[in-house]
Amino acid sequence: MSESLVVPTMAEMLAEGKQPEVLFWVGCAGSFDDRAKKITKAFVRILNRTNVSFAVLGTEESCTGDPAKRAGNEFLFQMQAMMNIEVLNAYEAKKIVTACPHCFNTLKNEYPELGGNYEVIHHTEFLKSLIDDGRLTVEGGQFKGKKITFHDPCYLGRANKVYEAPRDLIQKLDVELVEMKRSKSNGLCCGAGGAQMFKDAEPGNKEVNVLRTEDALEVQPDIIAAGCPFCNTMLTDGIKHAHKEGEVKVMDVAELIANAQDL
Amino acid sequence: MSYLDNILFAILLIVGFGFFAASVKKIYRNINLGVDVDRKDNPKARWTNMALIALGQSKMVRRPVAGILHIFVYVGFIIINIELLEIIIDGLFGTHRIFAPYLGVVYNVLIASFEILAILVIFAVTVFWIRRNFIRLKRFIHSDLKGFPKSDANYILYFETVLMILFLLMNAADFHLQNVPGGYSHFHKAGSFPISQWIAPIFNGTSNELVGLLYELFWWLHIAGILVFMNYLYFSKHLHILLAFPNTYFANLKPEGQFDNLASVTKEVKLMMDPNADPFAAAPVDENAVPSKFGASDVQDLNWVQLLNAYTCTECGRCTSACPANQTGKKLSPRKIMMDTRDRLTEVGKNIDANKGVFVPDNKTLLNDYITPEELWACTSCNACVEECPVNISPLSIIMDMRRFLVMEQSAAPMSLNAMMTNIENNGAPWQYSQQDRLNWKNEN
Numbered sequence: 001m002s003e004s005l006v007v008p009t010m011a012e013m014l015a016e017g018k019q020p021e022v023l024f025w026v027g028c029a030g031s032f033d034d035r036a037k038k039i040t041k042a043f044v045r046i047l048n049r050t051n052v053s054f055a056v057l058g059t060e061e062s063c064t065g066d067p068a069k070r071a072g073n074e075f076l077f078q079m080q081a082m083m084n085i086e087v088l089n090a091y092e093a094k095k096i097v098t099a100c101p102h103c104f105n106t107l108k109n110e111y112p113e114l115g116g117n118y119e120v121i122h123h124t125e126f127l128k129s130l131i132d133d134g135r136l137t138v139e140g141g142q143f144k145g146k147k148i149t150f151h152d153p154c155y156l157g158r159a160n161k162v163y164e165a166p167r168d169l170i171q172k173l174d175v176e177l178v179e180m181k182r183s184k185s186n187g188l189c190c191g192a193g194g195a196q197m198f199k200d201a202e203p204g205n206k207e208v209n210v211l212r213t214e215d216a217l218e219v220q221p222d223i224i225a226a227g228c229p230f231c232n233t234m235l236t237d238g239i240k241h242a243h244k245e246g247e248v249k250v251m252d253v254a255e256l257i258a259n260a261q262d263l
Numbered sequence: 264m265s266y267l268d269n270i271l272f273a274i275l276l277i278v279g280f281g282f283f284a285a286s287v288k289k290i291y292r293n294i295n296l297g298v299d300v301d302r303k304d305n306p307k308a309r310w311t312n313m314a315l316i317a318l319g320q321s322k323m324v325r326r327p328v329a330g331i332l333h334i335f336v337y338v339g340f341i342i343i344n345i346e347l348l349e350i351i352i353d354g355l356f357g358t359h360r361i362f363a364p365y366l367g368v369v370y371n372v373l374i375a376s377f378e379i380l381a382i383l384v385i386f387a388v389t390v391f392w393i394r395r396n397f398i399r400l401k402r403f404i405h406s407d408l409k410g411f412p413k414s415d416a417n418y419i420l421y422f423e424t425v426l427m428i429l430f431l432l433m434n435a436a437d438f439h440l441q442n443v444p445g446g447y448s449h450f451h452k453a454g455s456f457p458i459s460q461w462i463a464p465i466f467n468g469t470s471n472e473l474v475g476l477l478y479e480l481f482w483w484l485h486i487a488g489i490l491v492f493m494n495y496l497y498f499s500k501h502l503h504i505l506l507a508f509p510n511t512y513f514a515n516l517k518p519e520g521q522f523d524n525l526a527s528v529t530k531e532v533k534l535m536m537d538p539n540a541d542p543f544a545a546a547p548v549d550e551n552a553v554p555s556k557f558g559a560s561d562v563q564d565l566n567w568v569q570l571l572n573a574y575t576c577t578e579c580g581r582c583t584s585a586c587p588a589n590q591t592g593k594k595l596s597p598r599k600i601m602m603d604t605r606d607r608l609t610e611v612g613k614n615i616d617a618n619k620g621v622f623v624p625d626n627k628t629l630l631n632d633y634i635t636p637e638e639l640w641a642c643t644s645c646n647a648c649v650e651e652c653p654v655n656i657s658p659l660s661i662i663m664d665m666r667r668f669l670v671m672e673q674s675a676a677p678m679s680l681n682a683m684m685t686n687i688e689n690n691g692a693p694w695q696y697s698q699q700d701r702l703n704w705k706n707e708n
Contacts, residue, residue, distance in 0.1 A: 007705045026701070028692040037704040058702040062691030070644050071680045072558065072666030074525045076687060078532040081524075109521035114529065154645040159520025185650050186325075189587040194644030198683035198693055202641040205592030212587075 005044050009058040010091045020055040022126070023093045025107065027100035028063050029229035035236065036099075036229035042258035043099055043123055049263055050135045054097075060087050064106040071195035078114065081106075085116035099123040099254060101155035101228045102193075108160065122156055124166040124227050124253050131172065140174030141260035147176045148256075149221040151212065151235060152187035153228035166227045166253045173260050180215045188212050190238075192230035213238025217248065224250045268479075272354045272486075279490030286497035290574060293612040297567035302513040309512045312655070317511040322653040326581065329394075332387040336423065339384035340504065343430065346377050350486060360437075363453035374454035378434065381427045382458050388427075392420045402580030407599045412500065412578055419501050422492050429485040435462035436478035440471065447471050503577035507654045510575040513568050514655035519646040522663055527555045558667025560630040562608045563622075565661060572656040573604035582648035582658055588641040595641035597648035597658035603633035604661060630665055639665050640677060 013020055024047070029036040047054050065080030088096075096118045098104050108120035121129075130136035148170055156162045163184045170177050182188045191201070191208025201207060213235055216224045224239075226232045235250045251259075302309075315321045320337060324330035349362050363370045395403045395416060408416070438460050440450040456463075466474045496502045503510075534540050559565050562573075582597035583589050589596050607629045615622050630636075642662045649657045669675045676684070683693045691698045 005705055007702070009702070026704075028694070031701045031704060032692060032694055032696045037707065040704055056702065059699050061701055062698060063687045063693060065687070067693050068684055068687055069522060070663070070666075071676060071684065072663065072668075072670035073676075073684050074528045074557065074667055075532065075671060076684055078524065078528050079535070080687060080691070082532055082536055105518075105520040109518050110524060113524050154643070154647075155520050158646040158650050160518050186585075188590075189643045189645035189647065191587060191643060194642050195680055195683065196643050199640070199677050199679040201591075202588070202593045202595070202637055204588070204641075206590075208587045208591050208643065211591055 005041060006048050007044055008055045009060075010055045010093075011058070011060065013055045014091060018053075019092065021053040022095045022097050023088070023091070024054045024056050025064075025096050025098035025100075025103050026056055026061060027098055027103040027229070029233075030099055031061070033229060033233070035232060039099055039229060039232070039252040039254055042252065042263070043254040045258050045263040046127065046130075046136065046254065046261075049261065050130055052130070052135070057087060057091075062087075064103045066102040066106045067195045067198060069106070069110070070193070071198075077110075081111055081114050081116070085111060085114055088116055088118065093118055095119045095121070097121050097123055097126045099227075099229065099252070101153040101159070102230070105155040105159050122160075122162055122165070122227065124156075124169055125162060127254065127257055128165045128168055131169070136257075138169075138172040138257055138260060141262065143173045143175050143223070143256060143260055145175065146173075146222040147178055147220065148173075148223045148225050149178050149180055149216055149219050150183070150225045150227075150253075151180070151190065151216060151231055152184055153226065153231050154187070154189050154193050156227055157187055158185055166225065169253050169257060170225055173256060178219045178221060180219055182215055188215060190228075190231040190234035192234050197230050197233075207238075207241075209234035209238040210241050213242055217242060217244060221248060223256070224248060225253050225256060226250060227253050269355055269357060275487060275490065276351070276355075279494065282494050283497075286494065289612060289616075290497070290502075292615075293608050294567050294570045294574065296563050296608070296611065297565050297570040298563075300566035300568055302568055305516055308516050312514060312516070313508055313512040316653070316655060317507045320653075322651075322655075325651070325653075329391075329579075332390055335380070335383040335387040336391075339380040339387075339427075342380055343377050343384075346374070347489065350482070354482070354486060359449045359451060360453040370453065371455035374434075375457050378431065378456060378458040381430050385424055385427050388420050388423050392417070395420075402584045402598075405580060405583060405596065405598075407580070407583065407596050407602060408578065412602065415499050415501075416578070418495075419499065422488070422495070426485060426488050426492065429481050429488060431459050431462060433478060433481035433485055434459035436466060436474050436481060439463045439466040439474055440478065443471055448475060450475075500576065500578045503575050503654060506571065506575040510571055510654050510656065513571060515568075515657060515660075519649055522660075525557065525667070528557065556668070557671035558669070559661070559664035560668045560672070561628040562604060562611055564668070565604070565664060569604070569657070569661055569664075570608055572658075572661075573601050573608055575654055576601035576605065576656055577654075578602060579653065581651040581653065582656075585647040585651040587643055587645060587647065593638075593641040594635070595638040595662075597662075600634060600638070600658040600661055601656060604629060607633050630668065634665065636669055636675065639669065642666075 010023065026040055030040040062084055063080055064084060065077035068080065069077035096107055098107065101122060104120060104122045107118065127136065131138060150166055150170060152163065167177060188211065189208060190212050216235065224235050226235060232250055232252060239245050239248050239250060320334055323333050349360065352361050353359060394400055434456050437450060438456045440447045441452050496505065556564060562570060578598055580598050586595065586597050611622060614625055639662055644659060646659060649659050686693050686695055690696060
């Protein structure tokens with residue numbers, strides 16, 4: 001990393017009497033998971049480079065409650081939601097960007113009824129808007145000519161019908177974007193959703209992430225692009241299971257953009 | 264036809280529709296055993312959904328082969344039913360093709376198209392039968408369909424084939440009699456018969472009287488067959504031909520990822536977080552209050568749309584074939600969730616019938632007796648089943664409501680999920696990291 005990251009918090013912003021253009025909701029994976037932290041940093045490097053005025057909640061952020069809700073614990077979910085909404089509303093947050101489709105879905109769809117009304121966008125949509133507005137220019141760089149396939153995260157794709165933004169970004173890199181046999185609304189889950197990330201799978205004859213990785217390997221990609229920290233983990237494990245870690249990488253779309261720009 | 268025929272026919276119609284009405288009433292009552300949910304908002308979007316998805320079959324063609332064949336059968340069913348109106352009027356009043364004089368050439372075009380549709384239906388149904396019994400597509404030989412469901416599917420195909428053959432035979436006999444030199448009885452020339460004119464030669468050499476009798480026989484069998492088929496719907500997965508319409512109308516309009524927030528929980532959480540609430544205050548007494556139950560363990564805890572979903576499911580298994588858990592050998596099958604819900608609902612309905620309108624507890628529940636926790640915990644909530652369903656059924660919403668019961672009423676989550684939830688409760692993340700460390704990544708390399 002050539003330069004250190006500038007990551008203001010909402011508290012610091014407020015102290016200076018400023019309101020950021022967008023609040024970056026980092027999420028639990030983005031904050032704590034070693035692999036996902038790299039995605040967080042790649043996204044911040046792009047935000048820093050493009051001088052986007054943003055802030056994070058930092059230590060005031062807490063789990064959105066998504067895994068609790070999908071596990072069936074509505075109490076815990078609503079407690080988390082209401083605490084987060086109090087914090088977000090206190091800072092008068094208007095626009096939220098997040099790199100986690102689970103946080104994205106919960107904040108966007110399940111918070112409004114509980115008093116949290118924000119414009120919530122996924123980081124791929126945000127990056128796309130930066131390009132569309134001319135604030136970010138992207139060239140292929142090191143990825144030129146590479147074969148990339150995109151795995152649709154369920155909570156971005158089917159759940160919220162965002163299919164094109166991540167693909168548009170990948171195509172900006174002068175790469176060959178190949179589709180798996182099941183993609184977009186037909187996409188197969190990575191196996192992490194619905195709180196499965198935090199438990200062992202029920203008895204069966206295969207792991208879901210292995211099956212999904214087979215879909216991806218079928219199109220012989222150099223890189224499997226993901227837009228979700230959990231999908232990233234599942235597919236990375238799937239690649240290891242197939243002993244392909246030397247040939248195929250799993251990368252978040254934000255990492256592709258950041259690395260292409262040598263950020 | 265003599266008057267006796269007309270009277271017999273009227274009785275047949277009354278009995279057929281009478282039984283059918285009783286079945287419809289029962290279904291309506293059973294669906295209303297579910298808790299209320301508001302699905303009357305945004306009628307415009309709802310009508311559009313119904314027009315596109317049920318009437319327009321838009322989701323069927325996600326799988327093109329089955330989709331197009333299904334459209335043949337579906338269009339055949341709807342269009343040929345227009346002709347049924349004429350058949351009934353002719354039967355009641357002893358007329359022959361009563362619409363013909365009013366419609367002229369249009370009538371010929373209509374009859375011709377019914378015939379072509381009938382042959383397309385026979386073709387499609389034959390392919391369906393081969394797919395089910397010989398090609399043995401995975402979703403059709405799945406363990407969900409053991410026993411009656413498998414036979415049910417074949418019965419429907421046989422029924423449809425027989426009805427279409429009778430329809431064509433009836434037209435063939437009619438065509439034969441219409442072309443008797445000098446005319447025969449009241450069989451005046453009407454209609455155009457592109458298919459049945461090729462069947463008609465089988466009547467050559469048969470006396471006009473016998474052909475006339477055969478015509479009546481085909482007519483009776485056809486109409487009686489339709490009435491029997493209509494009454495079979497109640498016992499069959501084939502009910503979807505009617506319920507697909509209300510089902511798509513009342514289906515969820517919100518994003519698939521949005522799960523409902525339990526209002527009863529909201530009330531409690533708000534009270535908990537209200538600094539002005541008196542923690543020692545006695546709860547207001549409401550004599551009529553039913554103790555609220557979180558989540559669902561039986562059909563009465565589900566909402567009426569979920570129960571309508573269960574009756575609508577035609578067991579095609581697209582959901583199950585798209586389910587990541589099922590594809591990897593787990594026990595979960597979204598189709599089975601719907602079939603179990605329907606079977607349990609039927610059982611509860613019978614219980615109510617047998618006990619003078621009151622449900623007498625039978626020591627059974629949808630949870631455990633039909634659907635096991637192992638199935639419920641295998642779900643990744645990926646919405647593939649919801650996306651796949653050609654009539655917008657949501658097996659996922661039932662799975663989620665049952666998980667809620669397991670967790671909030673029985674504390675019966677898998678150990679590892681309990682650990683995850685404890686972490687969220689204590690430190691605001693599903694893993695054991697302190698909330699104070701949430702921004703540490705900023706300074707790490």
